[in-house]
Amino acid sequence: MNAAAIEMCEVRKGFGNATVLDGVNLQVQVQVPVGSIFALVGANGAGKTTCIKSLLNFALADSGSISLFGDDHRHSTSRARLIFLPERFLPPHHLTGFEFLDYMARLHGNKPNRQRADTLLPNLILILRHCVAQRATIPKVWHKNSVWSPV
Numbered sequence: 105m106n107a108a109a110i111e112m113c114e115v116r117k118g119f120g121n122a123t124v125l126d127g128v129n130l131q132v133q134v135q136v137p138v139g140s141i142f143a144l145v146g147a148n149g150a151g152k153t154t155c156i157k158s159l160l161n162f163a164l165a166d167s168g169s170i171s172l173f174g175d176d177h178r179h180s181t182s183r184a185r186l187i188f189l190p191e192r193f194l195p196p197h198h199l200t201g202f203e204f205l206d207y208m209a210r211l212h213g214n215k216p217n218r219q220r221a222d223t224l225l226p227n228l229i230l231i232l233r234h235c236v237a238q239r240a241t242i243p244k245v246w247h248k249n250s251v252w253s254p255v
Contacts, residue, residue, distance in 0.1 A: 105175025115168035
């Protein structure tokens with residue numbers, strides 16, 4: 105039998121006097137097919153974000169154990185098959201659009217491709233302008249920073 109895709113055993117996490125995760129036990133025992141999505145759904149303040157951040161090693165659990173596909177979640181290789189899409193994304197303000205795409209390519213073990221970046225950046229700019237037109241919240245730093253400029 106294959107290891108669980110996600111396994112959390114007695115995971116606890118608190119912030120100050122507030123206990124956010126109190127002995128969470130979760131096991132997702134499935135063969136995860138390509139393109140599958142797993143989601144946590146719950147009320148605001150239920151601990152979903154803290155659970156995911158602990159799972160992805162963005163936040164340290166106070167106690168308990170977490171494994172992904174049978175490997176300790178603290179090893180980057182255990183997270184290689186996962187994608188995390190945060191609610192609010194803030195690219196580094198000190199990078200140009202190309203520098204950000206270059207960084208992401210290298211982070212994922214790919215060779216940067218300027219030609220591909222040149223085709224992606226105009227779409228990113230259009231998306232950002234659409235967000236502004238829809239009065240979506242975009243950090244003020246984006247308005248003056250190089251993210252608007254592809255190079």
